[in-house]
Amino acid sequence: MRDVNAPRVEEALKELHASAAEVRAAQTQWTKMAYSARAPRGLRGLRAVLGSPVSEGTAEFGALSCKVARWRLPYWPELEFEAVAGPGGGVWHQWLVRPGEVRRVGFAELVPWTCVVADVVASFPGAEQREGAAPNHWAVDFSHESRKYRALFVYGLFQGFAPAGRNLADA
Template sequence: MGFGVRQFELTLMHRMRDLNDGRVEDALIDMGASRAELRAAHTQWTKMAHSVRTRKGLAGLRTVLGPPPYQGRTTIGSLTCDVARWALPAWPDLEFEVLLGPDGAVWNQWFVRPHGDKALAFADLVPWGCVVADVASSFPGAAQGEGSAPHHWVVDFAHEGTDYRARFVYGLYQRLDRA
C-alpha cells in the first residue's frame, strides 16, 4: 500500500482519537474511510518512522506530501528555524506546519492558520475549528503548555470567572475541560 496525503491525514486522526473520538468518526465517514484503514495508516506510518530505509524529517514528509507549497524561516525567541507548510484536504482552512532546527531535525509539527490568528469568542471553540495560536491570542492571560501525550498541547485560560483547559492534538483544537 502506498502512503500519501490520505494516509497521512488518517495517521494524524489516529492520534486525535485520544481526545475526540466522535469528531474523528465523523471525519472518517466524510472521507469514506474505515477504522481499519485508519489503523493501517497509523501502523504503516509507525513502521516507516522506525525503518532505517525510510527518509526522515522534511525529506520524509516531502515523500508523503510532495514539495511544501510554503517554505521560509521564522524566529522564535532567539532561535531561527526553517518552516515548511502543506495544505491538507481534511482541514482546508489550515496548514500543517513543520519547524526545523539548524541540523534539519523536526522540532515541531502542528496545524496553523496560514494568514495569522483568528480572533475567537468563547462560543467559537468548536472542535477542529481553531488552532493553538487562535485560542492563546483570544483570551487574555492564556498560557500554553505541553499535553499529556506526544503531539498534545494545552492552553489554559479563564472565561467569566471559570478556569478552562483547551486541549489540542497537532495544534488542532479537540475539546475544552474545566481546569
C-alpha cells in the same frame, strides 16, 4: 486523535468514506515509514509523505535559525500543517496552524476541530500556552467570565476544554 475525540473521528471517517481497515493500513504504512532505518528524516521525510510544501522559510528562535515548512491538507482546507526543523535537520515541532491572521473565537465558538492554538491565545487575554500530556499534545490555560479553563490540542488542533484542574474526559 481518536484517544481524545473519538466521536469526531468517527464522523470524519464517515465523511471520508474510510473503513476501519483502511485506517489501520494507513497507520501501519505511516509507522513503518516513520521508524524505518532507510526512510528519510526531518523535513525530507515529511516531503516524502505530504509532497512539496506550499511554503518554506526560516524562523529565528533566539540565536537559532530554524527551517519552517507548511503543507495544505485536504481535510482542513483553512489550515496548514507546519513543521519546524532545528539546525541539525530534525523536526522539533509540528502542528496545524492558520495561514495569515488568526481567527478570534468567542467562548461559545470553541468547537472541536474548528480552531488552532493561536486562535484561542488571541481570543482570550492572558491565555498561556502549556505542554500537553503526550507528544504532539498542547494546552492553553485561559479565563472566561472569571472561571479558569484548560483547552486541549492535538497537533495544534482544538479538541475540547475543561474547567481548570479537571480532565477533558471528566468535563
